[in-house]
Amino acid sequence: MDHQKLKLFKPNEVRILAFGNSLTEGYTDFGTRFHPYAIELQNKLSQLVSDFKVTVDVDGKSGDRVLPSLQGIFFQRIQSSCPIHKQNSPKYDLVIILGGTNDLAFLINDPVGPSQIFEGLKACYDHVLQSGTSLLCLTIPERSIDTRTSELAKKAREARLELNEKITEFVKLSQGTKEAETGVTDDQIGGSTHAGRVFLMDLAAIVPFPPDQKEDEQFESQIWSPDGLHMSSHGYDFVGQELGSYIHGLI
Numbered sequence: 701m702d703h704q705k706l707k708l709f710k711p712n713e714v715r716i717l718a719f720g721n722s723l724t725e726g727y728t729d730f731g732t733r734f735h736p737y738a739i740e741l742q743n744k745l746s747q748l749v750s751d752f753k754v755t756v757d758v759d760g761k762s763g764d765r766v767l768p769s770l771q772g773i774f775f776q777r778i779q780s781s782c783p784i785h786k787q788n789s790p791k792y793d794l795v796i797i798l799g800g801t802n803d804l805a806f807l808i809n810d811p812v813g814p815s816q817i818f819e820g821l822k823a824c825y826d827h828v829l830q831s832g833t834s835l836l837c838l839t840i841p842e843r844s845i846d847t848r849t850s851e852l853a854k855k856a857r858e859a860r861l862e863l864n865e866k867i868t869e870f871v872k873l874s875q876g877t878k879e880a881e882t883g884v885t886d887d888q889i890g891g892s893t894h895a896g897r898v899f900l901m902d903l904a905a906i907v908p909f910p911p912d913q914k915e916d917e918q919f920e921s922q923i924w925s926p927d928g929l930h931m932s933s934h935g936y937d938f939v940g941q942e943l944g945s946y947i948h949g950l951i
Contacts, residue, residue: 706947706950712753715791717781721763724759730927740940740944741940741947745943748944768820770806775824775827778824785831790831797838798838800818800821808852842907867900909928922934
């Protein structure tokens with residue numbers, strides 16, 4: 701992935717869309733305020749490429765789901781935020797997509813849930829790529845339930861890991877770097893049509909949830925919120941900094 705470069709449509713300008721749900725909107729402090737990672741992403745990237753104009757728009761909707769069957773409007777939103785212009789250049793150079801956390805919660809007892817969610821994400825991925833824009837896929841980070849030992853927690857953890865594997869395989873196949881191992885096929889991604897325009901940042905590996913956080917103990921984490929699902933303002937800033945450094949490497 702490191703050798704690939706981001707295609708920019710305007711000289712010395714980087715236009716980015718951060719797209720997703722509450723983790724993109726920056727939901728924190730139990731919903732009393734919002735602090736999207738896009739703030740620090742724009743700050744960090746502007747520092748790293750000071751001769752570029754950097755803009756980062758946010759389309760994050762707390763509670764939204766990927767799947768229409770769960771009343772999700774992910775696809776309608778990405779169609780609106782990232783329109784396909786047949787005559788003009790794309791609105792953005794890069795779209796960052798993070799989604800599926802809420803769907804996983806709804807489908808925790810459904811063994812085919814991860815596959816269904818991936819298909820919903822893939823529809824969004826495909827739309828972005830059809831618009832001519834490059835795509836940065838993020839893996840779904842851990843939640844407090846991922847650190848538990850109950851059977852329900854085990855299901856939740858395994859489903860999230862399975863979905864992340866599918867996201868990762870999609871990116872690798874799109875880049876033409878690896879054959880599928882998780883049921884994602886060349887036909888599903890359009891072969892190597894999108895090679896050079898699909899990237900991955902393993903967000904789950906960067907922001908692990910602190911282990912053994914008992915419900916009756918004082919919660920301690922600089923990255924995560926006590927609600928067990930969202931991040932603190934510092935956590936969102938950390939993600940923005942990591943994304944800024946990653947995207948800088950693509951320019």
